Amino acid sequence: MNGAESLVRTLIGGGVNVCFTNPGTSEMHFVAALDKVPGMRCVLGLFEGVVTGAADGYYRMLGRPASTLLHLGPGLANGLANLHNAKKAHSGIVNIVGEHATYHIAHDAPLTSDIEGVAAPMSDWVKTSRTANAIAADGAEAIAVARQTPGRVATLILPADTAWDVAGADGIAAPAPRSAPRKVSEAAVSAAAALIGSGERTTLLLGGGALQQQGLELAGRIAAKTGCGILTEGANARLERGAGRVEVDRIPYVVDKALAVMRAAGNLVLVGAREPVAFFAYPGKPSLLMAEGTRSVKLAGIDEDLDAALEALADALGATATPPARLAAPRRPALPTGPITPAAIAATLGALLPENAIVVDESVSTGREFFPETAGAPPHDWINNRGGSIGYGMPVAIGAAIACPDRKVIALEGDGSAMYTLQSLWTMAREGLDVTVLILANGSYNILRGELANVGVRNPGPRAVDMLSLRRPDLDWVALARGMGVEAVRAQDCAALCKGLSAGLARNGPYLVEAVL
């Protein structure tokens, strides 16, 4: 057995059995090993941002890392933006990055670069495996790091000679068992209970694993008993919502709207969330989205057992048996008619979302009001971009579809964002993934038009305005999708949108609807 096979066996033995790849010469032994060892699902992405984003989406759904295979420093660099998003979402990923043979690096060949340096900012752990004998143990360590609570990005660099040399005796290492998340202290529970019981308006700000059914239900009980509010951060790695679940709002993106929400929220009890911060600084506006005079208490951090923390808090407040507040009643809006507007898209989604859908939301400015209209749709998951680097949506949809083949994935894509990683469509077609992509075709970087004004630019000139336009030429999403093997349709009004979306939802495979706004 060579080092590459030793690593593949270690990955599969450690429960990492999906590999999103974009290989090159230095990874050829790893690629060859994929055929020697049964049990690894291998998925090719035609750009590394697709590969890393897919691994992020896979983790978000299963809480289990996939691996990537990336080609030296440049391949890793191409994947960094979506690794950044994955890191901000606390997704566990095992990146395997090929490297030149150890003795070749000194010659500064064209593809030589400082891979550890490239990896460091978007990884939680980086290691170069120096020998075929070491690779199994290094691979096991990478898996153990990636599957901690919360998940972490582990980047393992695999020199070509480490991959092709003969590995040690059995060549497989087992990762250290996953340790249970830390339990919160009694002091944290009593401080949170005291704040909620203080008589001042208080809100539970939930994040991470607290956004799944058990945590939400406990928060709903606490809210019912005490009258406190419940809110989530602006972007969630995965939120379980829909009819019968505790309904929660997100903090809005726009600072003034966020501040109004936070004024109403009052003091905060943080549960897997941090004190909220504005995406950007704007002249004369605060960075921290906390209303003046309000305080926060941390009940539990992202590395702690959030459900247990909420359970302890519910217990301290005598709320464990209180029926949860804010359960969303089943509700479907009527299908809209006329031209396609953001509000009409919201209603169409609310009317058509299938049960158990996974919504990957990269709708940017079009989707700001999607939540109220979809809150009463059948239970579904809602995924946001926590890193703010656009181009995450379709790759994450790939990973979610591979993680959950029995569920419909719906990717809501601003046309500007979708262009970053449109190669995703080819992978969806090749793997037959059950993803319906809805392109929100407003022909512009619409959000940035508002941002020009928000940062204080008055009367922008034609050059500035042109930098925010996707016209000259117009994008033809139906042609782009068909060119990559995905069937597609253009919708110019609500009737066509409903027909197109219904067609996508009815089939078992990829489909794209271009909604012209």
Ligand SMILES: Cc1ncc(C[n+]2csc(CCOP(=O)(O)OP(=O)(O)O)c2C)c(N)n1
């Ligand atoms: C990697 C990266 N580059 C640039 C940006 C800045 N940016 C934020 S939103 C946006 C445009 C998004 O356009 P689109 O997806 O069409 O949504 P819309 O604004 O029209 O709603 C850009 C360029 C970013 N967030 N990330």
